Amino acid sequence: MTTSFAIVSNLFFQSKLAGTDMSVKKVRVARGAFYSHFIDEFERRGGPVQTWMEDAGLPLVMREDPDSYVSSSAFWSFLSRAEKNIGEVEATGNAVRSLRLGTFSLPTRTAISTAPTLISGLQQLVQWCPHENSDRSLWLDNRHPEYIRVFSSSAFSKLGYHANYLQNWAAIEVVRHFAGSSWVPAEIAFQSKLPPDERFYEDVVGARLFEGQTSAWISIPKKQVARMLSASTVLNMVQAAAGSVAMADNEAIRELLKAFIRDGKSVSVEQAAEWCGLSLRTLQRLLTKTGSSFRSLLHEARCEIATEHLMDGDTRVIDVAMALGYQDSSHFTRAFRKVTGLTPTEFQRQLQKRAGNPLH
Incomplete structure (x- = not known):
């Protein structure tokens, strides 16, 4: 499924990848x-x-x-x-x-x-x-x-x-x-x-x-x-012939979080480190290098899943918020707007307008 937050690959050829050290700690x-x-x-x-x-x-x-x-x-x-x-x-x-x-x-x-x-x-x-x-x-x-x-x-x-x-x-x-x-x-x-x-x-x-x-x-x-x-x-x-651009650690973590969120599991940074096979310190160091935080990646993962639910115009915002583990719709709305620039309701309205069926 293509969403507004799907990973877009920035692909280009590099001179050589044969010397890549696969023992380096990263999110796999x-x-x-x-x-x-x-x-x-x-x-x-x-x-x-x-x-x-x-x-x-x-x-x-x-x-x-x-x-x-x-x-x-x-x-x-x-x-x-x-x-x-x-x-x-x-x-x-x-x-x-x-x-x-x-x-x-x-x-x-x-x-x-x-x-x-x-x-x-x-x-x-x-x-x-x-x-x-x-x-x-x-x-x-x-x-x-x-x-x-x-x-x-x-x-x-x-x-x-x-x-x-x-x-x-x-x-x-x-x-x-x-x-x-x-x-x-x-x-x-x-x-x-x-x-x-x-x-x-x-x-x-x-x-x-x-x-x-x-x-x-x-x-x-x-x-x-x-x-x-x-x-x-x-x-x-x-x-x-050459190598390729590997998935960045923050992208990999976000994709991993999405799978567990869909499973209905609560997610903590400690659990994420365990799932990645890394120590908590190593995971935090990798996130710092990418300029991300676990909290921001968690919000991004939740919001990407939210966009999938919200594409159904009949889906209530409160139902999406509860399904994604937010305390209430207001917490979800703030997080969604921070990531997308729109409230969930505004997002649904834009989709409806594009479909030629605006909400009244």
Whole structure:
């Protein structure tokens, strides 16, 4: 859903992202769409996923709203517990195999699917992926004489078997969009030192596998790429290929707060730090660096959700205020006006006028 407070990506190419230190403390979030596949898979195997989600700090609303953002560290906590209790690493592999280009948000998959060439499609993936999953960094590299490589790095990619599946699926799916569903990379590398299961080898017959690397990557033969775009584009790709603008910490926190607000949970800065997998001091330091405060982000998150409710002209302001945890409508009105410049009633009137049905 597009709202007046939706994140607008300021995208541009940087010279290099390969040196990014993923160990740096930051808020790491991802769209619930990526993680719902895993939850569904473990539920099919009889796991008490709702209990595990609540214990890990995952909002239940993510199963209904694929565009809600959740904490990456909370998901890894859920996944580790699920694998330990269910005892089937295969479940993780099945979940990743169900991920497709359609798992991305509409803007991301539109940018990729409408790209005129494979390289431009991969560049769109590099640009948009951190806004789908702020934990992951991707970049392209043209230095190998035979291959173009799509690199991927994540702070959580050395945790276990699941890293082998998650590292490269997006890049492979994008190439298959251009080259066909049976395409297999010439090389696949992982950060994890644990080998994939047998089913994984069946999916990538013919690919050379490398484990325990500093970054993950897939290799695409330049001969294949050359069939899809001009030679000059391939030669110039090293200048065009680069990283992307990661989601800012304040944006990530605001998106995370929205998911828990929709879940009907009360939210404190201490809880937010726990959900982000950070200490309270670290979270406060990150907020200070972005020039934000937890209180302002909480108001922004609530007001963004409020705009969605207020788009229904029959919705009462007091009902929205109560649903979002405000003491009364006056507190909500002040907070809403501070963020939007309008009162909730004025906001509804403007929407009605645009629809040609003014309120009287």
